[in-house]
Amino acid sequence: MSDKFKKILLLDDEGFILQMISKALSKEGFECMMAKSVVQAIDILQTETPDIILSDYQMPLINGFEFREIILRDKRWKTIPFVFFTSVTDHEHMQKGLDMEVVDYINKDTPMPMVVSKINNIIHTIRRQHEKSIQEIRIAAEALNLRSVPAQTPEITGYQLKFLYQSFENYPGGDFIDFIQIDDKYTFVILGDVMGKKWGAWFFSFNFLSYIRSAIRLCVFDGNLSTASIIEKINKVIVLDSVLGDVLSTLSLLMIEHDTGKVHYSGAGDLPVIWYQASERKCMAVESSGLLLGVMQNGQYNEKIIQLESGDQLIVISDGMIDFETEDGKKSDYDLFLKKMKIVVGQVDSFDLIKNVTFSSEYSKGFVDDCSLIFIEKD
Amino acid sequence: MIETHPKAGYLLVKIKVKEANLDVADQFKTEMFELIDQGNTTLMVSFSDVAYVDSSFLGALVSILKYAMSKEGDVSVVDLNKDINNLFSLIRMNKVFKVYNTEPDVFA
Numbered sequence: 001m002s003d004k005f006k007k008i009l010l011l012d013d014e015g016f017i018l019q020m021i022s023k024a025l026s027k028e029g030f031e032c033m034m035a036k037s038v039v040q041a042i043d044i045l046q047t048e049t050p051d052i053i054l055s056d057y058q059m060p061l062i063n064g065f066e067f068r069e070i071i072l073r074d075k076r077w078k079t080i081p082f083v084f085f086t087s088v089t090d091h092e093h094m095q096k097g098l099d100m101e102v103v104d105y106i107n108k109d110t111p112m113p114m115v116v117s118k119i120n121n122i123i124h125t126i127r128r129q130h131e132k133s134i135q136e137i138r139i140a141a142e143a144l145n146l147r148s149v150p151a152q153t154p155e156i157t158g159y160q161l162k163f164l165y166q167s168f169e170n171y172p173g174g175d176f177i178d179f180i181q182i183d184d185k186y187t188f189v190i191l192g193d194v195m196g197k198k199w200g201a202w203f204f205s206f207n208f209l210s211y212i213r214s215a216i217r218l219c220v221f222d223g224n225l226s227t228a229s230i231i232e233k234i235n236k237v238i239v240l241d242s243v244l245g246d247v248l249s250t251l252s253l254l255m256i257e258h259d260t261g262k263v264h265y266s267g268a269g270d271l272p273v274i275w276y277q278a279s280e281r282k283c284m285a286v287e288s289s290g291l292l293l294g295v296m297q298n299g300q301y302n303e304k305i306i307q308l309e310s311g312d313q314l315i316v317i318s319d320g321m322i323d324f325e326t327e328d329g330k331k332s333d334y335d336l337f338l339k340k341m342k343i344v345v346g347q348v349d350s351f352d353l354i355k356n357v358t359f360s361s362e363y364s365k366g367f368v369d370d371c372s373l374i375f376i377e378k379d
Numbered sequence: 380m381i382e383t384h385p386k387a388g389y390l391l392v393k394i395k396v397k398e399a400n401l402d403v404a405d406q407f408k409t410e411m412f413e414l415i416d417q418g419n420t421t422l423m424v425s426f427s428d429v430a431y432v433d434s435s436f437l438g439a440l441v442s443i444l445k446y447a448m449s450k451e452g453d454v455s456v457v458d459l460n461k462d463i464n465n466l467f468s469l470i471r472m473n474k475v476f477k478v479y480n481t482e483p484d485v486f487a
Binding site: 046047049076174193195201247248250269270271272289290291292294295296300319323328329330331332333334335 | 380395396397398402406430431432433434435437438441442445462463465466469470471472474475
């Protein structure tokens with residue numbers, strides 16, 4: 001079973017029992033958090049969210065039923081699957097316990113391997129249900145043609161344009177990507193990340209993308225091709241929109257001039273774009289100045305011009321790319337990412353190499369958010 | 380998930396979680412909005428116990444700032460670890476929030 005959904009909170013006033021269950025479950029890959037009282041358990045729940053709670057009934061001061069009532073009253077905790085594990089097994093107690101929306105009521109006399117199997121089964125069932133729900137929403141989204149990343153990249157003569165996208169734990173997330181071609185002369189490249197994860201961010205990513213698409217088209221109709229001015233306009237609309245007022249997004253907006261190799265770049269709270277200059281064989285981070293979309297009216301957007309020469313490469317990323325799960329916990333490290341890129345840019349097969357170092361199954365296990373990367377190379 | 384300490388001219392709010400992420404972002408926002416509604420409009424958020432911040436939490440922090448500003452207040456941040464400090468600079472959150480290295484005696 002995957003490591004997901006394997007965090008368990010164990011509550012029992014007897015230290016010996018806690019140790020015994022914890023030992024058996026740890027062997028099965030569970031991360032066990034132990035509490036000897038309801039007070040301790042609540043304390044753990046303030047900062048940790050277990051995937052399942054296993055609780056004794058008979059405990060001094062506050063018993064397991066009272067604990068269950070506390071859990072049910074709190075919206076942060078009430079959806080966590082709850083199991084009673086107790087030696088109080090008369091029918092009256094069992095019935096009362098089962099009536100408290102618990103998934104099981106396990107007798108403490110049950111052999112430990114069977115307890116472990118029961119817990120594993122519960123978790124399997126929850127995971128399957130979960131995957132099924134995600135799948136159903138995915139199908140609905142597909143049917144409505146709601147996409148936050150394009151099906152394919154456009155072909156531009158003289159350039160290679162590619163992208164990588166991976167959702168977090170198979171949830172759609174807040175990242176969005178798009179390419180808009182204008183008359184074979186210009187191509188706009190869009191990469192953004194609506195802050196937040198999972199459904200909320202995913203839903204808003206469509207709204208943002210719609211705004212951005214229409215802003216680009218309207219500006220182009222008016223003969224305005226400045227990325228800074230386009231981003232400025234998008235920001236103004238978003239700040240004033242009461243629905244989106246509370247939602248924030250990063251945006252990297254680039255416009256490639258096909259004939260000249262000039263790339264106009266403006267960003268809103270995004271990560272620096274990595275530019276590999278083939279003639280100098282060097283890599284640099286190009287920073288933009290603008291604030292996240294939706295923060296304030298004056299977003300302070302600037303426009304950088306990157307003059308691409310033959311063999312030059314650009315890498316545009318979302319923040320998920322620089323977040324890692326390490327032994328010491330989660331961290332964000334742009335410099336580490338840049339270091340990794342420096343090794344793989346400037347090669348004939350740079351894109352595949354980038355894919356291998358960032359999206360390999362081993363590496364992407366450490367991802368903690370959805371991740372996007374756009375690669376541009378001038379032939 | 381927060382602990383408050385009144386200071387001269389501002390209220391210091393300590394975040395009491397190690398991972399400031401999506402799971403706690405809503406709760407943080409609710410608790411901070413309550414503080415602002417009680418009249419504490421000048422707030423300094425301490426990240427001394429925080430090792431990692433995700434974008435959902437940053438989003439909540441900006442919403443809190445916008446709410447405080449609508450009541451003529453301000454939100455600043457203090458005690459960011461190296462990674463979080465770098466992230467703030469990289470995505471220009473340091474232009475949105477005043478970032479302090481240590482708690483000032485008086486809010487400037």
